[in-house]
Amino acid sequence: MEDAYIRYTTIQNWAPNIYNLVTKRAVAKKNSVVEWVDGNIGSKLTMKYPCINLVGEGAKGEILTVAIAGKGQHQDSGAKVIHAAPNTSSRIIAKSISKDGGRSTYRGLVKAYPNAINSKVNVECDALLLDDKSRTDTYPTMEIDSDRVTIEHEASVSKVAEEQVFYLMSRGLSADEARLLIVNGFLNPFVKELPMEYAVELNRLIELEMEGSVG
C-alpha cells in the first residue's frame, strides 16, 4: 500500500536445541515505511535476515536487530534491503553480544538498482565480546548499481574492558552487576525502540543470560 507504515517486532527466546531458520520479507510502496525490530536470544542456530524491498519512490526501510550468542549458540543474523526506486532510504542497526564461547555473525546485503537515484543507505554494526572464547564476524555486502546513492557504513567491535568493570566495581557493584550494566548500556538504543512490555521482558531475559557469566 502506498503511504503505509508498519513496524514488526519480534523477540525470540527458543530452547537451545532449536534450529531457527526464518524468512522475513516486506515490500514498501510509494512513500511507505517498513520497520523490522528483531531480537535473537535463544535457539542453537539462528539464520535470519529480515528483508525490505523498497519498490516505490520515497519508500523507507529500517531494520534494527540484536543478537545474544551464549554457550553453544550461533546467531547468524542480519538484514537485507533492496533499493529499487528513486529517493528511497534505509537504515540498518545491528548489535550483537557474544559470550561464553558463543558466536554471532552479521550478514547483510544492501542492493541498489540503477533507478535508485538519490537513495540513502546507513548501516551500523556493533559487536560486543564478553570474553576471549567468543567470536564475532561481520559480512556486509553492498551491490550498488547506481552512482547516485549515498552510503554510510560503520562497524565496531568492542570488548568489555576490564577497566570499565573495575570502574563500576569501585563504586560498589559486583562483577556481575557491572557487566550487566555495560551490556544494558550497549543494548540501550535497541531497547528504547521496543514497546514497554517487550522492553521489560527483554531486560529480564538479558539479566538471566548474564547471571553468573564470567568474563
Add this chain to the structure above:
Amino acid sequence: MSNQTPLLSIKNLHVSVEGIEVLKGVSLELNRGEKHAIMGPNGSGKSSMANALAGHPAYEITSGEVMIDGQNLLDMEVTERSIAGLFLAFQYPMAVPGVSVTAFMRSAMKARHGNSATVLRQFRKDLNDAFELLEMKKEFADRFVNDGFSGGEKKRFEILQMAMLMPKVAILDETDSGLDIDALKVVSKGVNAIAGDDNTVLMVTHYQRILNYVQPDFVHVLMNGKFVQSGGPELAHKLEDLGYDWLKEEAVAA
C-alpha cells in the same frame, strides 16, 4: 575507643606492576577529619598507590598491610572495598555508553543500601543536591556515564559520585589535572563540603594548585616508590618554589 582507630592505616606496602616494584615500603595513617596530600614527580608511584588501594588487578601487592577502619582491606574484592567506605576519584574515568548518570548512580546506591525505601525515596533529592553542589546542569542526569564528557565534566562527576556515596576514605587521583581555574574552584568546593569529621581525604597530586583550595593538614612527598619527606601545608609551598630536585639530593644523601 573505636574512634581512635585510624580510618586508613598503611604499613610497609610494597606494590609491583608487571614484575616491577613501584612502591617500595610505604606507611601512612589517615585519621578522622584529616586531609592529606601526596605529592611527587611523575613516575614516583603516586597513582600506583591510589590504584593499588582501590584494588586494580594490574597492581600486585607483594607485602604490607592496609586496614580500613579496622578491617583488612587487602582481603577484600574491589566491590567490598567500596562498600567498606573506600572511594577513588579516577584520573581517567571510564565511559559507559548507554548507561545514564541516573541509572549508574542508582545502581551504586542500591549496591550499598539495598532496596531501602528511605534511601531510594531520598535518591532524587540527593542527586539534585549533588548536581547543585558541583554546579552541574540537571540535563546531566540523562547523559551517558563519562561518554563524551569534557575533562572538567569528568572530574566534577567523580566528585559528584563522592558526594553521593559519602566514603570514609576518599582518594583523589590527580583530580586537579586538566581543570581550568573555575572548574578547579567548583571541584574544590565540592571536596570541602564533603570532607568532615567522620571521613578522611587523600589527595594525590603533582602540583600544589588544588591545595590552595583544599587545605591539607599533612603533605607527604613520594619519590621512587618511597616517602622522602612529610610535613604540614608549608611543604607544598616549598615544593612549588623549589621543585623536587632538592629532595632528590636529600634522598640520595640519605
